[in-house]
Amino acid sequence: MDRTMTSSADTTTEPALIALDWGTSSLRGFLMDGGARVLAERATAHGIQNLPQPGPAGFDAALAALCGDWLDAHPGLPVVAGGMVGSAQGWVEAPYVATPADATTLADRAARVETASGRPILIAPGVLHDPAGAPPDVMRGEEIQIAGALAENADWARNACIAMPGTHSKWVRVSDGRIAAFSSYMTGELFAVLKTHSLLGRLMPADREASPEDEAAAFAVGIRAAQSAGPGDLPHQLFATRTLGLTGRMPAEALAHYLSGLLIGHELRSGLALLAEMPAGTPLLLIGAPALCSRYGRGLAAFGVTPSAQLGNTAPRGLFQFATAAGLLPIGTAANTMSAP
Structure with a gap:
């Protein structure tokens, strides 16, 4: 069942933008003022794979259910969207743009769609990294979060490494205000598949949780295993998720946390190798859900690394930067830091 959540801030400020973060499983809307502040926020489960009805009419219906009153009350406000909606x-495909990319690049290559009532919506493209001699990589939605993060700190826009934990984690190199390169890791999806659809999950009870002590210990064992791994060790170490449980070396409730630590640890080894190739002193930022970023922070601590900052939802500010770069907001609104470090 859809859930709608609303939170309000300074409602005396004049709205300037309706911003939509439209993903696979959820739709979030933000009513924003000219200072990039969120005046109101709503969310439903109407992601692109869960629309009220098929086709373009489903997108229209989902948008109306989320914020039809905002659209009616503010007929002149621009509307922008990012994420899997493109x-x-x-709703309409916004083809990937190649690295290096910044907010201006996204705005220049944006796609446009109109609602059934004729309201235009500007949709941000994703980003493609296609280095010579290596497989291509893509992101869609993360580029908006990155734009929001870089708008918060000009030093980050000049040079940064951004780790974005999730289903498909990203490690991103930012240089001169642009997404210069990135690598994706299927850490979250691998964990879900192995836990739910493999032999490893059969010993993991669905009705019992590990104690905080057992959870922390199992996660640390997984991290240490990844740290000590040699080439090709991961498949062997994955099977240890089962044998640790079979032999009673680890409580069944803690096995999922060992698996999590193992997969995150291998990702961190690779990601930190990318960070090591960047200039000394490059800040490392974490962007994502607080609980997951906290888990990555624990893993990084085992590697002797402390992130420079841990950020939450930067998508609203990123959508604001995208709208500014597209010329949809008047002069004097918050500056587009991503394209002008």
Whole structure:
């Protein structure tokens, strides 16, 4: 069942933008003022794979259910969107733009769609990194979060490494205000598949949780295993998730946390190798859900690394930067830091 959540801030400030973070499983809307402040926020489960009805009419219906009153009350406000709504399965496809990319690049290559009532919506493209001699990589939605993060600190826009934990984690190199390169890791999806659809999950009880002590210990064992791994060790170490449980060396409730630590640890080894190739002193930022970023922070601590900052939802500010770069907001609104470090 859809859930709608609303939170309000300074409602005396004049709205300037309706921003939509439209993903696979959820839709979030933000009513924002000219200072990039969120005046109101709403969310439903109407992601692109869960629309009220198929086709373009489903997108229209989802938008109306989320913020039809905002659209009616503010007929002149620009509307922008980012995320999977711009994918091939979305409302309209916004093809990937190549690295290096900044907010201006996204705005220049944005796609446009109109609602049934004729309201225009500007949709941000994703980003493609296609280095010579290596497989291509893509992101869609993360580029908006990155734009929001870089708007908060000009030093980050000049040079930063951004780790974005999630289903498909990203490690991103930012240089001169642009997304210069990135690598994706299927850490979250691998964990879900192995836990739910493999032999490893059969010993993991669904009705019992590990104690905080057992959870922390199992996660640390997984991290240490990844730290000590040699080439090709991961498949062997994955099987240890089962044998640690079979032999009673680890409580069944803690096995998922060992698996989590192992997969995150291998990702961190690779990601930190990328960070080591960047200039000395490059700040490392974490962007994502607080609980997951906290888990990554624990893993990083085992590697002797402390992130420079841990950020939450930067998408609203990123959508604001995108709208500014597209010329949809008047002169004098918050500056577009991503394209002008």
